[in-house]
C-alpha cells in the first residue's frame with residue numbers, strides 16, 4: 001500500500017487485524033473463525049470498556065448463539081463485524097443522547 005491510510009481506513013484495518021489475531025488462536029488455523037473461548041478472550045481484552053464477556057457460561061453461550069448467524073458454532077469475520085457495528089450503533093445513540101442534553 002503506497003499512500004498512508006486515513007483514520008477510518010486504519011480503523012478498518014485494526015478490526016481485521018484484531019479478528020485475525022484472536023481467530024487464529026487455536027489449532028484450526030485454516031479456518032479463521034472465533035471459537036467460544038477465542039470470542040471470550042477477544043471481548044475481555046479488546047472490548048472491556050464497552051462490553052464485558054459474561055462470566056456465566058450459559059450467558060456466554062447465549063451471546064455466542066446470537067452472534068453466530070449461520071449456526072456453525074463459530075464466529076466468522078462477517079458475524080464479528082455485525083456485532084462490532086451493533087455495539088457501535090448503541091454507543092453512537094448514547095453519545096447523541098449525551099450531546100442533546102448539553
Ligand SMILES: [Ca+2]
Nearest residue numbers: 023026033035
Ligand atoms: Ca479459531
Ligand SMILES: [Ca+2]
Nearest residue numbers: 068072074076
Ligand atoms: Ca458462524
